[in-house]
Amino acid sequence: MKINELLLVDGIALNETAASKDAAIDKLIGLLDKEGCISDKAAFKEGILARESHTSTAIGGGIAIPHAKVDAVKKAGIAAMTVPSGVDYQAPDHKPSDLFFMIAAPVSGSDLHLQALQRLAALLMVPGFKEKLMGAKDKQEFLQLITEQEAEKFPKESAEQAHADKTVPETAPKEQSPESSKYRVLAVTACPTGIAHTFMAAENLEQKGKQMGIPVKVETNGADGTKNELTPEEIAACDGIIIAADKDVETSRFDGKPVLFTSVTAGINKGEELIQSVVDGKVPVYHSTGAKADVSSDLSNDSIGHQIYKQLMNGVSHMLPFVTGGGILIALAFLIDSANGITGGPNFGSTTAVAKFFKTVGGFAFNMMLPVLSGYIAMAIADRPGLAVGFVGGILAMNGSTFVDPAGGKISAGFLGALLSGFIGGYLVRFLQKAFKKLPKSLDGIKPVLLYPLIG
Missing domain, CATH: 3.40.50.2300 (Response regulator)
Structure with missing residues (x-):
């Protein structure tokens, strides 16, 4: 898929003015709405702002690429806008941003659009290309410049090759000889x-x-x-x-x-x-402790809030396929029963054999979302040793288990319970990793398979 299949003339605005970052976001969302890419502008804006709350999507050099991957996106699309007077978008170089590309990506479905988005990211790094876009006289010229630059940078790829090899990002280097x-x-x-x-x-x-x-x-x-x-x-x-x-x-x-x-x-x-x-050899040697290393920002330590955000997103990103897949299967079960003239009742969605199969499988997948959320939050904190502890905590939260009633089943702790179990389990295992550093090295092999999961 090529960039001009996602960026349409209706999605381009040249020589605009925007008094603030929020105003620029609203104008770009309006362009995506014109292209028919989003179903709910307010929900999509929430996704954009959530990404901006992490770090600004301004990359410096006058370029900003706000983007979101949320349910409010009907189809993948790109909007482009130039603001010659510039907008304060909290860029890392502290300079105004004057070239904007807003990307809308669907949560599920084909990943063909990712190839075009990756190409756009690569094109914007080409020296002098940004200046050409800022000098475009009209929307057609703006789009033509992108099309020509894309063809120049990726000359060997035809449309057929793009569909046949849709999962290979264009930024990957070419195969090299062993030498x-x-x-x-x-x-x-x-x-x-x-x-x-x-x-x-x-x-x-x-x-x-x-x-x-x-x-x-x-x-x-x-x-x-x-x-x-x-x-x-x-x-x-x-x-x-x-x-x-x-x-x-x-x-x-x-x-x-x-x-x-x-x-x-x-x-x-x-x-x-x-x-x-x-x-130059100025980088320290890394020694793995079994936990994921904290990713720093601008060579300094992350804030606590930033770390928690990344850990939460690790759980959510792994949970989403279970939610979407299970939800679709359950919806199919209801659709099948509805097609057979059944419109309600306690067994709706499972009165026919096929519907019951879809609902059962969908239910299993859907119920896995809490253990997966909890498990991968814990894994983001303590790496693989935290995974088992987080999964078990998520299952306990799902079942509503307590010390008084270990079997549970009455009231589920739900999403909030899974969140808490993931963070508590992850940090507990991280504490154990630090506490067990003084143990003999001969015990290193049993720490991740026995001590961490058992005590955790």
Whole structure:
């Protein structure tokens, strides 16, 4: 899927004015609404503001890419707007933003749109391209500039290839020969939604590496999964690793290697500085403790609220497929019974064999959302040792189990109970990890499989 399939003429506004960040957001949402991309403007704005509350989606250089992946999106789409006078969008370089792209991504369905969004992220990192867009005389020229730049950057890909290989991000480097595959610097990029900033950071790090004559390979943790994954051989041979991420990523594989933790925004704006730090040997050696390393922002520690946000999002992102999949199956069960003339009653949705099957499977999937939410929150806090404790806590919350009534079943603790069990279980295991550091090394093998889950 190409960018001009998501960005339409109706979704472009040139030479606009906006008195504030909120006003710019409202105008961009209006453009997406014109394109027929969203079903509820208020709900979509909540998603945009939730992402902005984490970190501003302004990347510096006058560019901002607000985005959201929420249920209010009917179909994937992009809106674009230029504001020559600029808007204070809390950019990392403290300069006004004058070029905006707002991305609307659906929660479920095909991931074809992700390819176009990743391409857009890569195009915006091309030197001089932003200035061309700002100089466009009309909407048609603006869209034509994007189409031409896309064709220039990805000349070999046809529409048929795009559909056949829809899950491969365009920012991934081409296959290299064994002689040229020795990367001096490796990197991992990730942002909470995995739509734009993940791939812009990857593109910038790769470009800066080429300019510096230093081979760089970047693994992306995007909305369509992990791509361009780093191999054990590459990790062993490299000088160091850059983790440019605003969410937790797997770091135990980097044990004993120099690892630089920073934000995804720094990956976009400080690529050369980060690579040079690794090459100069100024990065400390990372030693895995069994817990996920905290991802820092601008080379400083996250606030407590930022850490809690990332841990919560880890649980929610893993929970959503169970909610959507289970909910759709249950809805199909109701639809089948309705088609057979059944409109209500205590057994509605399970009066026919097929409907009962869908409702049962959907119910199982739906009920898994609380243990999954709790388990992956705990895992974000304490890595794999926290997973079992979090899952069990989520099941206890789902069943409403208490010390007085362990069997439960009367009142479920629900979503709030699963949240609490995930955080309590995760931090309990993290405490155990620190407390057990003094135990003999001969016990290291039984800590994650016996001590942590049993005591937790």
